[in-house]
Amino acid sequence: MSGFPRSLLRPGGYLSVPYALLGTALTLPAFPFALVVVLIPGPPQLHFVLALAVVALVLGLAGLAGPTRRFGVAVANAMLGTDLPSPGRARPAWPDRLRSAAWLVLHGALGGLLLMVEGMLLLGVLMPVMWLNGDQGQFSFFGATTDAGPWTVPVALVMLVAALLLAAAATRGFRAGAAALLGPSAAERAALAERRAAVLAQRNRLARELHDSIGHTLTTSTLHAAAAAELVEADPAQVRRALGTIEEASRSALEDLDHVLGLLREEPAAKEPTRTLTEVDVLAVRAREAGLDVRLAVTGPVAVLPAAVSREGYRIVQEGLTNALRHAGPGGVDVRVEARPDHLEIAVVNTLAGAGPRPGRRGLAGLAERVEALRGELEAGPDGERWRLSATIPLRAGA
Template identity: 85%
Template sequence: MSGFARSLLRPGGYRSIPYALLGAAVALPAFPFALIAAVFPGTPRVLFLLALVVIAAVLALVGLSGPARRFGVAAANAVLGTGLPSPGRARPAWPDRARSAAWLVLHTALSGVLLAVGGVLTLGVLTPVMWLYGDEGQFSFFGVTAAPGAWTVPVALGMLVLALLLAAAATPVFRAGATALLGPSAAERAALAERRSAVLAQRNRLARELHDSIGHTLTTSTIQAAAAADLVEADPAQVRRALGTIEEASRSALEDLDHVLGLLREEAPAKAPTRTLAEVDVLAVRAREAGLDVRLAVTGPVAALPATVSREGYRIVQEALTNALRHAGPGTVDVRVEAGPDHLGIAVVNALPGAGPRTGRRGLAGLAERVEALRGELDAGPDGQQWRLTASIPLRAGA
């Protein structure tokens, strides 16, 4: 069975009917402008054609607007089932406006033809009623004069089939026209690709945020929980401090998680956490409670750093301490943060892992991307018997 024959058996094959009704409804406000044709002299046929030209001109002017294009795309997707991408809120270019105007005029014209012809065919289905009710007078239909009789039944069925065929055939015509004239142009496809790239970049950033925040929290909580289990009887006070650290770190991670999930759901998310290097001492306290001997040295006006640089600096220190906990275990970690006049410098040094070089460098790759985005440099690797991470981020353009 051909695709067209199958469409006759599916309700979706007759989407042209509601779409034509929508086209007629859209054209109705333009009909009063057709009265302009009445001021010109001419035969009724000429005046009728002039009225149609006036209506088409009004619809074309409406179609040049940006909202008309967005409405056309949304209507085609909802009624015809097309998959046209939304043009968004950006102002469409004039060639795209012209295509939208052409489709609005064509849509209403095809809708008028479909509804007029389909309406006549549908009225033909009612001819057997005259015969069934015993009307013996003659009537004229499509230029043929005849008396009612049994012949009206097959004629009515034939007209019904023609009406269904017309509606089914009009559906792919409407879809093809909408796709050709409302589909994205080269400029709109470029804008769509840019939006997709922005979405992917946002998702990658969110993945890094989750890796940094949740990874740090889980590492700290795991070590603290293990320490608390060993000291539950010998040092209850230390156990309480460990549990307090776990609670505080978990609450902070939940804030990050709530913010990220709000972005992924495209809802109004919770206010983005704004942890900066001004809170780097909190990171040091948590790491010390997890067993690290953190020696923190902060110099320069850290509080005056640009917000973006300060946030990324916080994440760098957080990732470095997390890696030290995860890979090297309890030990000494030297953290130096230097806010100079033209750059931010960060250095974190700890012992190498006992089992050799560390694995799982996804966090370091994310840090490198962060620093590179700020035109900075990051270096991480073994230095003798130590693991050294250094980052330098300029504070001025071209620095």
């Protein structure tokens, strides 16, 4: 059993009835406007048709409002179980407004019609009750008159099944109509895709920030803690320096973490930490205290670099030193930062250890994306007996 027959066995298959009740209720504020038709000379039939036209016109005008579309989508999702995306707070285009107006009119008209037919069918279910209570009245069907009797039982069952079938069919019809008239247009789908892409890009950026900051902090803290454990009795002063470095690095990582969590929760967060190439010497000091022989060379006016370039440059050096702490062989690590008039050059070079380096793929992939976003180039790989991480980032649009 699937599709339409299956909906007869689920309570959700009859959601059309409360949805129709709401549609009928939405038409009530429009009826006072229909009273003006009594001023027009003519037969009652004409007044009835004109009154319905006025009600439809008022509903259509109300459907042109932007909030009406958002309300229609929310109600369809809540009462019909649809999964229509919210149109957001942006002003809908006129084609979308017209679709919303058409759906509001259909919602009211079809809802009233469904309730009327359902009422007639369910009244037929009461015929056996009247007969069993001894009522020997007569029933009229399309001009024919017949007495009450046992025949009312099967007729009532047929009418009950018809009422259930109609309600289930109306539920599916309302869902299809809502999807067609309240569903996103091509422009809305494009805007929704852009919003989703922006969210994914933001999440990827935050993931890279956490990887760079927390990964570097954990690596340096682990090495400092191991060194402190070996020197706890022999060199207390060195232990204190190691603990101080761990404290400073942890505080910096907590600031980054607080900022990222604030963005994820969409809450006011602490001011975004600014890690730029002006602080690259702090990275070198931490790496030296963790046991690396870091030779840092900074040339050029790094303090006046564009903020985005300086931040990404800091992360490049941080990732290079983190990988060197994890995988470098014996020997020094050369870090070169050179700010030229038209571009920034960064290189982190260290010796290979054993079978070769095992740098974090996620870290290097994240760096490549960042550098590419700035129209730069990043290279990472063996260079003879050393591992080289280098990046070149242009500083001018035409570079």
